[in-house]
Every structure is written in structure tokens, then in C-alpha cells.
Amino acid sequence: METVPSSHPIIVGFDGSPAAESAVDWAAALARQCGVGLRVLAAVPWPYSGMGIGAAAPFDPQQLAHDVATDGKNRALKVLGESDVTVIGHADNAANALVEESGSADLVVVGHPSRSRLGQGFIGSVVYGVVTHAKCNVAVVPDGKVVVPGPRHPVMVGVDGSDAALTAVERAAEEAHRWGAPLEIVQTWFLSTATGWSGTLAGSTMVDQSTEFFVEAARESVTKAAARAKSLQEDLPVETLVFEEHPARALVDTSKKAGLLVVGSRGLGGFQRLLLGSVSRYVIQHATVPVLVVRR
8 A cells, every 4th residue: 555645645536527637736736835745536436326235336436436546646746756646546425535534634625617517506516515524624626727826826815804714814824925925815895795784775874874884894804814914924925905895706806816715614604504604605616716715
């Protein structure tokens, strides 16, 4: 059996799709930057639906998964050395397999198609399952050209004043420092979200008077977040952005120039039973750059 070069490697799911290829490329670049090992995982579910219980398998699903993972490893070897990459084959659902392996990893990376036959209205079951249940942070990489953070591609993080957002800022600062990229901290305010009012009430004097409150609260939030980032990486270039917009749309739109978008798994609007907030879910679905969902 191959040895794992790091006790806390990066794990990437691979199934041979364009999105998975992008995920492997990105994960390999990050593993090299971090100096950790990369595990390429493939999974073939067994038994297949429609086959009777006790029916003989026409092939070994675990061996097939291992072979698929080896294809992913060969792609990663364009960036990493032979001893830095291992493969894992599971006879299981891909989401279950990735979640199971996540307990020993620093990060799980999954690919997400930018276009699907069902359109843009949903997150794939594997991506959603992994982001929701993984025991570590998760990166979701859209298919297409892989972009990594750098001087021209900042690390961007969304905040909302919550503790989860500050945890995301800490990881974002770490990634920005690692890649030599600036950090951009984004906070938006949106009256219909903040107050629940719309229509006539949205233009009332009461809401107009509240506008200043929400702007000031947003400014305080990004100032606190910037101070936290600077306390961790003193020389890190940090820019703060505050404007009126729905937070999910704002992060997707402003992150198009970024090399990485960092979000918390749940912010101020989250409930304990909801492991993936609505903003994070929207961002994962629509962002055109890799998204790092910080769970801890």
C-alpha cells in the first residue's frame, strides 16, 4: 500500500469529468503550495440500483474506482512528485466516501460543473453532500481554466459580523499570505433582507432613517474583520468593500476577478440545523472561481 506523505493531506474527488479535472489541477497546485500530500479519491457505488440482492458484480467496483483515481493521480503528477500523490478507491457513493475520508484531511476539494443539463438552479448532490457533512473545510472548483490567487487575483472573503465570518477571515488571510495575494473583505447591506420590508414600506421614512444604521454596522463589521486579518498577517494588503446589494449576488459578481472566494458555512442568518447557509449555497452554485467553505 502506498504511504501518505502528510498526516493532514488534501483530498480531491475525481470521476473523469471536466469539473473533476479542474478540481485535481487546483488541488495539486494548492498541495504543492502547502507542502502537503494529495489523495485522489474515486468512488463507484455498489450495488447498482436495479440489480438484485446477491447478484454477482460484473466487475470489481473498488478496483474500477482505484483505476479512475489513478487517472486523476496521473493528472496531478504534472505538478506533484510521485511520492506526494496517493489514490483511494471506494465502492460507495462519492459523497459518502469523501465525507468518510474527510476526518483525516485538512481540506476536501470537489469539482462543480458550471453548466448542467438541469440548469443553474441546484447544487449537485455530491457537492452539496460533501459541503454539508464533511468534517473539514471544503473547496468547490468550477470547471474550466484553473485560476489561483496572486497579485492580480486577490483572495476575497464575505463577512456579516458573525463569528463564523471571522473564522472565514482567518482562513482567507492565511490563504492570501500563502499565495502572495491581497485580501479583499466584502460586507453588504440589503434592507429587504435586514428588515423584511418591501414595497411601500421600503421607501418609508422609517427605512430611510435605518439606512445609516445598516451602513455603519457594515463598516464596523469589515473594520473588525480587517483588524483580525492584520493581527494574523501584519504585512498583508487588505482592502474592505461595503455597498448595498444582496450578499450572495454581491459575492458572485465581485469575485469574478478573484483567485479564491472564502465563505463561512453559516452566518448570522443560519440556524443550527441548517449546515449550509443560503448565501454560501448560492455562491457555490454560481461563482466562477474556486470557493472555499470554512467549517472550522
